[in-house]
Amino acid sequence: MRDRVGAEWRWVAVAAIATLILIELPFLFAYSQTLPDRVFVSIWAPHDYAQYAAAMREGASSGSWLIHDHLTGEPHDPVFMYTLYVALGKLAAALGLDFELAYHLAEVAARAVLLVAVYAFASAVLSTVHRRRLAFVLTLFTSGLAVFAVGARVVGAELGTTPAELNWPEVNTFLVLLTAPHLQLGLAFLLLAARYYLVSWTSTSVANPAVAGAMALALGLTNPFSLVTLCAVVTVHLGLMWLPSRALPRRAIWSGITILLGSAPLLAYNLLAFAADPFWSLTYGQQNVQPSPPPIQLVLGLGGLLVFTLSGLRGFLRRPTPGTWFVLVWIALSLGLMYAPLQVQRRFAFGLHPLLAVVAAVGLEPVWRWARRERRFPRSLLRPLSTLLLAQVLFGSTAILYAAAIREASDPYGRALNEASGFAAQAAAPGSGVFQSRSLKDTALWLAGTMGPNDVVLAENATGNYLAAFIPGRVFVGHWVATLDHGPKQAATRRFYRGDLQPEERRRFLAANNIRYVVYGPIERARGGSLPILTADLVRVATYADVTVYEVAPPLPIGRRAQVHGCVTPSLGERPARSECRPRTIVAAHLG
Template identity: 25%
Template sequence: MKKILATISQQEWRLVWLLALVMIIITGLPYLAGYFFAPNGFTYNGLHALSPGDIPVYYSYINQARSGEIFVKNLLTPEPQAFGTLNIWWAWIGQLAGIFNLPVILAFQLSRLIMIPVFLTVAYIFIAYFFSDRAVRLTALIFLLFSSGLGFYVAAPIDALGIEGPDPYRWPIDLWLTEANTFNTLYQTSHFIASITLMILIFLLMALAFESRRKMVYAAVSGVLALCYFNFHPYYFPVIFGVLGLYLFGLMLRANRFLWREAGYLIVVFLISLPSVIYHFWLIGASPVIGQRAIQNVTNISPFIFVVLGYGLLWLGFILGLWFLWHQKKFDRRHWLLLSWFIVDIVLIYSPFPFHSRYTQGLHIILVIFTVIGLSELGAYLRTRLKPATYDFWINNSVLLILLFVIWLMPSNLYSVGRDFYFIFSNSPAITTKLFLPNGLFDAYAWLATQQSRAGVVFGADIPLKFAPGFSGHAVYAAHAHETLFFGSKAAYIQWFFLDNDYADKKHEFLLANNISYLIYSDYEKELGSFNPALHKYLHEVFSSQGVTVYQVVQ
């Protein structure tokens, strides 16, 4: 590690941190626009168009930890839970939010912004492991931060031809999947940034441990990092040990002997990190709620063609880099590490494991490094084949290369940011209700948060319930397809309840049977039907503000 760090100049670090600042600005501006340009009577809820569904879940975790609850519960489902889960990532964010009295949304965003320079620092060290030339390193970092696939160019035809249909996964992954590329990850949440940061750091430390004698410390540190990693992202246990196991197997084949020392290092990492994995298996077995949630927590991937489109020309770069390395006999153990990572990711994406989309994490890094290798070797090859004037115009032309990069590799990222600005400033009622919440609803959350007893469940429409755990601390009846147990049936009951004013006795029994203490009534609920809570004696108005009313269920 010291040798790698010694090759990185102060000028390089300044450029890395400058790029970190650029990423903070680019990924922060849409959120700031949402906050400062919210429509009258509304407040920005912190969501954007890229995979917004899970963010209220993280708000709930932060809010609980902010209130001193380290073992957080799943408040997006109404079932009682004897104990919560220790999630160290959201625990420390929530604890700091409590210490500094930060609002939940601000704590969520600050943690994301802080993690951007952390990721860039680790990523650049990882890049330096593969490249000695400083210009090539910075090129690789720029590719890593700003390259994406061809989703932008095929989105309109897919929409026009009706290819997507009712299946939301029939869409290029660079336009919807957080893990698909680095830009999406940095744009989304801090724990996704921490996830890829820990992954590449573990791989780097273990690669260095395998290369050097008496480097048990690297294995021990990797084990501690994996212990923390699997606490909040246990999905990547098969990735870490699948990649390191395949990498070690390849080294053994090359050495034509069993590598006892390296195998011992891998066992050390496994044993140190194992408690986190055991903890999650224990949770699944000990808690019916956590167990059922694990069954429901299926993260699908788009059909293969949309995965291909999601990385676009980087696939060609990957093949080009691999071909040059193999043809010129430059393929070494470093590249075998990347190829092992690639193989394991592809296998897991299409494996029986139910976390297919999650296993795209890291593919972008692999494709970028091989692409930069391929382009560097291609440039050197063409230098000897083309006339100087031709080479200078087509290859050694910074303006042309930047233009080609922007046209073919950046549009999907620009689209993601531009889409958010468009939605924020569109003033469309359909969009406003997704990105902004009525001020009266925030008032209702604040009132609910003051109620000493939070044993009862809150009932209402989809959007008010999504954010209630994060801003009030109360559990809700149904709010999330994965987090809410048996979400489909509960969503149907919500539709039935607000459809009309019939079956008053049955609706009262329904509320009591599900331990529902409060009902939120706002424009969101009015859209579901003609139900009027003021007509029913089993509901008692306890709070009202700016068109949002909270009713307490009469016991």
């Protein structure tokens, strides 16, 4: 028995290591492309990286576990959020690690935990090793029918819709492996909480309820949206299993209780913080709209996996167990929450893909055996053809997604946008892609050493987004969720950089928003406005290649002399020392 269990987990270890290497390749490509004038940010959703990096830096510089929103200009109270990154920042500071290195190591570690969690959950539901392995592969590598959508586009046809798996990690576990550590760990803790809950139905060990509760608590610290799904599924499942005999195993009851107790504090806190707090309820509350894809996109995004799920239902229900009913209840509630009238519908899809894969493994097993059956010629030709077709239906879109990741990672200048995937959306906006200019990073480091926590920087949305990852202060605009009133602020910023404001209007705009620094880089210049001259309200203080920083001087009575700091222009990649900044005298004058 031990030998069989050991062999089973050795297979998991080999498969997990191979998967980790496969996923790491795009990141290695990206790091190899960090040229003297380019730095790597993130492969998937680089515009979200600033939130995590800012939490790391604030965690490292503060004894508190609360963080501020660095992507909006308004002062506000800190909140208990992004705890994983706060802890990671504190750990990196204690060990003397570079923050970017610490973040990437966390990505790799989170992937490893998720891979183990996927198999552990499958082992709690499926009875045979063969089905568990099929579920593992299906969970990690299947996607939908985007490969056919891309093929249709190549020949000039359009399907009229885009499959969901290329844009939403919630319905594609392979895509989760490319995302931020908290999403990977969130899915892992969700599956592990479910796994130990299910094991408690057949085991008398007190460890299972304790671990289930601990996993629920960890889930609340990484992806609290999934607590709603987990608590709902456990509650309904316990009620459903109680109905036939009016009795439940004691350990199963305790597992349910520990999950609910582990979830309750963070559920309550998040509800209060993001529904009742006057600031956070507007940014990460009302502005955080995450609609589910239309049903047709969801069906196309699941593709062949959904077909095998439906075909495997009969076999899955042949000998029902608590795990069988748990999976079916979870699928039903997940779909219900996804299309309930809630702002964050899509977040409740987390876990749906692995669940479908577990059922699909039962449906795929006989098809796989038929495809692998030995036949005489010419029927023997069916074997390679059927295998190829099966692989194309199940894994073709994943191959396209992986190729898109490699392509983005090897294109530091963003010259080749990938229209075949969700990477196109993040690369389409100038300056918001996988790479950023070295001059902008040098500017961010200069601001990090100069700004105070209450200072505000004005820059275009993509520029501000990147700066927020480094600075102790805040940016005026930088993220569609984290920036309060993002749309109006983005429009006002564009008017400023287009030169639409008169001098007096510009002065009032800067003062009203407490802006101390104004950044002019390539994106800002692209708006068409001219660079500000050295006047009483804007004084150049730093220049890094194509990025210039201006400081907003305080208003003075007419004719009054004051000193402001100006900096000599450093060379590319060189951060100006304090001695390079020297006072300069200017005279306030009328600007209107």
